[in-house]
Amino acid sequence: MKAVVNVYLKEGVLDPQGKATRHALESLGFKNVKEVRIGKQIVLDLEAKDKEEALKEVEQMSETLLANTVIEDYDIEIKE
Amino acid sequence: MKAVVNVYLKEGVLDPQGKATRHALESLGFKNVKEVRIGKQIVLDLEAKDKEEALKEVEQMSETLLANTVIEDYDIEIKE
Numbered sequence: 001m002k003a004v005v006n007v008y009l010k011e012g013v014l015d016p017q018g019k020a021t022r023h024a025l026e027s028l029g030f031k032n033v034k035e036v037r038i039g040k041q042i043v044l045d046l047e048a049k050d051k052e053e054a055l056k057e058v059e060q061m062s063e064t065l066l067a068n069t070v071i072e073d074y075d076i077e078i079k080e
Numbered sequence: 081m082k083a084v085v086n087v088y089l090k091e092g093v094l095d096p097q098g099k100a101t102r103h104a105l106e107s108l109g110f111k112n113v114k115e116v117r118i119g120k121q122i123v124l125d126l127e128a129k130d131k132e133e134a135l136k137e138v139e140q141m142s143e144t145l146l147a148n149t150v151i152e153d154y155d156i157e158i159k160e
Contacts, residue, residue: 006121021122021145030141035125041086042101045115061110065101 001048002079003058007067008039042066051078081128082159083138087147088119122146131158 009015018036025033044061048054058076067074089095098116105113124141128134138156147154 008121008123018122024145025141028141028144030126030137032127032137033124033141034127037123039121039123041088041119041121042098043088043117043119044113046110047112047114057110057112061105061108061113064108065104 001046001051001054003044003046003054004077004079005042005044005058005062005066005074006039006077007042007062007072007074009037010071010073013071039072054078081126081131081134083124083126083134084157084159085122085124085138085142085146085154086119086157087122087142087152087154089117090151090153093151119152134158 015037018038021038022033022036025036044058046054046057048057055076055078058078062074062076063069095117098118101118102113102116105116124138126134126137128137135156135158138158142154142156143149
């Protein structure tokens with residue numbers, strides 16, 4: 001089973017990597033970009049009985065390791 | 081307009097960050113994880129006339145800056 005976890009900075013948390021990317025895009029001629037935010041996309045291949053079990057387990061992984069919940073939010077998508 | 085660019089390593093390219101994450105998950109008790117791959121999710125806020133124009137521009141950004149197309153693939157989703 002495949003699970004995709006998107007981890008991104010909470011609103012209000014500064015994103016210097018995104019800011020640098022916006023500036024780089026601007027200097028390359030892409031003037032229409034107002035904001036860039038950069039997050040992580042974590043793709044897991046895991047064994048699980050069903051989608052519910054997989055979701056529960058990936059939630060635990062996200063809370064304990066994959067995301068820093070002080071500054072980051074995440075969403076999870078379970079695929080077949 | 082919002083654009084989401086997912087940048088991920090091509091198949092066959094080693095992912096040491098993913099491997100380290102898999103080991104960390106295993107040592108935390110998550111034994112069912114077979115593989116972890118870690119990519120970037122870049123969220124852009126940009127001005128564009130329509131979705132086609134936005135997609136074209138974000139494709140150019142991805143080719144020139146956001147992805148290293150030697151080792152990475154990307155997909156683009158344009159949202160309202």
